[in-house]
Amino acid sequence: MEQFAAGEVVRGRYRLDRVLGRGAMGHVWQGVDVFLERPVAVKTVAADLLAVPDLRRTALARFEREAKAAARLDHANITTVYDAAVTEDVCCLVMQLVDGTTLDNVVDGADDGRLTVPAAVSVAAQLCSGLSAAHDAGLVHRDLKPQNVMVRASGLVKILDFGLVKVLSDAAPQLTVIGEALGNVAYASPELLSGDRPLDGRSDLYAVGCLLHHLLTGRPPFDARNPAELVTRHLTAAPPRLDAPPALQDLTDALLAKRPEDRPAGAAEVYAALAPYLPAPEPALATRRMPPEDPRRPFLLPQAPVMPRQAGAPRSVP
Numbered sequence: 001m002e003q004f005a006a007g008e009v010v011r012g013r014y015r016l017d018r019v020l021g022r023g024a025m026g027h028v029w030q031g032v033d034v035f036l037e038r039p040v041a042v043k044t045v046a047a048d049l050l051a052v053p054d055l056r057r058t059a060l061a062r063f064e065r066e067a068k069a070a071a072r073l074d075h076a077n078i079t080t081v082y083d084a085a086v087t088e089d090v091c092c093l094v095m096q097l098v099d100g101t102t103l104d105n106v107v108d109g110a111d112d113g114r115l116t117v118p119a120a121v122s123v124a125a126q127l128c129s130g131l132s133a134a135h136d137a138g139l140v141h142r143d144l145k146p147q148n149v150m151v152r153a154s155g156l157v158k159i160l161d162f163g164l165v166k167v168l169s170d171a172a173p174q175l176t177v178i179g180e181a182l183g184n185v186a187y188a189s190p191e192l193l194s195g196d197r198p199l200d201g202r203s204d205l206y207a208v209g210c211l212l213h214h215l216l217t218g219r220p221p222f223d224a225r226n227p228a229e230l231v232t233r234h235l236t237a238a239p240p241r242l243d244a245p246p247a248l249q250d251l252t253d254a255l256l257a258k259r260p261e262d263r264p265a266g267a268a269e270v271y272a273a274l275a276p277y278l279p280a281p282e283p284a285l286a287t288r289r290m291p292p293e294d295p296r297r298p299f300l301l302p303q304a305p306v307m308p309r310q311a312g313a314p315r316s317v318p
Helices: 053-071 103-109 117-136 190-194 201-217 227-236 246-255 267-277
Strands: 014-022 026-033 038-045 081-086 091-096 100-102 149-152 157-159
Touching: 014 038, 038 053, 053 081, 053 091, 100 103, 103 149, 103 201, 117 149, 117 157, 117 201, 117 267, 190 201, 190 227, 201 246, 201 267, 246 267
Parallel strands: none
Antiparallel strands: 014 026, 026 038, 038 091, 081 091, 100 149, 149 157
């Protein structure tokens, strides 16, 4: 399989224009669907992972799982998968290209590097809304961080890159790639860092707690001089206090609990706890013509979460 280059048309349809990001698994390209004439993001597998037969099989198997898992998600707060190919000649995932800015840019552009309580909560609520759909489908993101969250000009939050998802109902051994760091240490849960138990959606809720702390204070809850020390702090240190309403402090402490069983049970429960701090709805925005919006203004009407299914209930959600 040849390495992709700018200007190349993949599968006779998707033109690759420029690289948006690089990771252990490959590149993310900004491109164009030349048939539908719409912008797309195209994720390709790194050529060096495909050069060694054993790594090739692992990378392709993992990439196929990613494509199928991500394609099952249909939610306003999650990027949409359009197409995928996993063959001997091409390996790519074609996704919605989100027009906006990443959450780290939003924080960097805010006063004192912090968001107001309503703004921070509306971002966290939308994350929980999207995660509720993913967790309901049996998926966990495992790599939530500011660079993996986009904020559109309307304020709608989009979760990017379910490239590290774990199919919770799949009992097969976890697929890994040599040299790849799973998750981001600054926002990773203790169980993700220790690797001593299977992951579930509560690992993502820990990351939401880290992100909420970051949005409210301008920094993640734990800091250290090196990754090893940072891991130790996630595993053992109590999170610092917030300058926030007591109930919101209690919620953040619960999200950052060391043991998954001490955290909220699900994303919908966290959304409900965040609801009292959301910005007041402004119905007039729906009918009044508005000037271009500041992308730092979070969405005033976050999407509602997917409620967890009751035992024995059908998988479909109304």
